[in-house]
Amino acid sequence: MRTFLFLLLVSSVNLFSQKLLTPENVQINSKLIKDETSESVWYAENAGTKIEIGSIITETKKLNKTDLLIKTIVKMKQAPDAQWTDSTIVKTSNFTPEYHSSYNSMRDMVLKSGKDKVTGYYLDKKLQKKDSIDIPATQYFDSSSYAMLIRFLPLQEHYSAEISIFDYNPKSEKKGMMKAYILDTQKSEYKGKPVWVVKTNDDISNKTTTTTYYIDTITRKIVKQEMDMSGRRMFLEMTS
Numbered sequence: 110m111r112t113f114l115f116l117l118l119v120s121s122v123n124l125f126s127q128k129l130l131t132p133e134n135v136q137i138n139s140k141l142i143k144d145e146t147s148e149s150v151w152y153a154e155n156a157g158t159k160i161e162i163g164s165i166i167t168e169t170k171k172l173n174k175t176d177l178l179i180k181t182i183v184k185m186k187q188a189p190d191a192q193w194t195d196s197t198i199v200k201t202s203n204f205t206p207e208y209h210s211s212y213n214s215m216r217d218m219v220l221k222s223g224k225d226k227v228t229g230y231y232l233d234k235k236l237q238k239k240d241s242i243d244i245p246a247t248q249y250f251d252s253s254s255y256a257m258l259i260r261f262l263p264l265q266e267h268y269s270a271e272i273s274i275f276d277y278n279p280k281s282e283k284k285g286m287m288k289a290y291i292l293d294t295q296k297s298e299y300k301g302k303p304v305w306v307v308k309t310n311d312d313i314s315n316k317t318t319t320t321t322y323y324i325d326t327i328t329r330k331i332v333k334q335e336m337d338m339s340g341r342r343m344f345l346e347m348t349s
Contacts, residue, residue, distance in 0.1 A: 129288075130262075130272045131248040132205040137261045139201055141329045142177065144170050148349045149334070151183075154342040161186055165345060169257070177201040179257050183213075197253045204258045206251035206275070220277060222251070231279055242277060244285045252276035252313060255289050259322060260329040264305045268294035276313050287312035292319075299323045299332055314338070 128134065146168045152159040163185040170178045176198055183193035193213040199206050206222040220229040220242065229242040250258055252274045262268070272289040289311035297306045305324040310316045323333035334345035 128270070130250075130270050132200070132203040132250065133248055135203055135258070136263055137203060137258070138263070138329075139261070141261050142169065142171070142201055145330075147330060147347055149345040149347045152344040152346070154344070159344065162343075163187075171201060172198070175200055175202070176207065177204075179254055181253075195253055197251055199251065199254050204250050204254055206249070206254065209251050209253055211253075218277065220251070220275075222246075222275075227275055227277070227285075229277075231277065233279075240279060244275075244277070246275050246286050249273045249275045249286060252289070252311075255311075256320075256322065256331070259291065259307055259309070260324055260331060262291075264294050264307065264324070266294060266296055268307075274311065274313075278313075281313070283312060283315075289313075290316070296326070297323075302332075303327075304332065 146166065149165045149167070151162045151165055153162050154160075163183060166182040166184075168178070168180040170180070172178050177200070179197045179199065181195045185191060191214045193211075195211045196209070197206070198208040208222065209220040211218045214234070216234055217232040218229065220227050225245060225247050227242065227244050227246045230239055231242060232239045250272060255272055255274055258272070262270070268291065270291045272291070273286065274289050275286055277284050290309060292308045292310065294308075295306045297304055303326045305322075305326055307322045307324060309320050309322070310318060317339050319337045321335040322331050324330070325332055330347065332347045336343040
């Protein structure tokens, strides 16, 4: 009887324990990854009314047999000339990060991923201050790519996971290695088509922001995104 109870306890622990996803152990359906460009409208919610903030263009492109470019361009409605462009290069097979850059009117940032550290720079354009980046890091995904990574995971009902990520923000106490969390996955419908509804948060926001992705079960495109930031709500809705 004791042996049976012990085995039951062990199996229960294994059932509910979560494995930390890294490029070393992640399972990605790379056949779903294609060259594509999509555009989403960005809204904020105010007293139950959606207010358009801007648009986001997302491009994925296979640069060669091994490398994938993920590029996003943010255009604000109130400042159409103040463009924000992020580019990330990862390995297509497991999303191992290689390079990330982010340019906007306030600052520039470049990160280069090595085997055991991330190097680069952060330029504050307002203060004309340039900081060098050299932070130890191993087995992680770049924080800019983990939303794309989620699309190609083996999603199923109640799927959850922890994801090892790297993020750099000089104004944050947390820099470097941290985690993102897939809290739950449910099957639902959006505009008459089946979707995976994947609820997430991460250490970047100290788990105060919940982001929910609506992912087409066939194409794995993110057709809608909801962000709840301590009561403030924003949406992204794909238009093409």
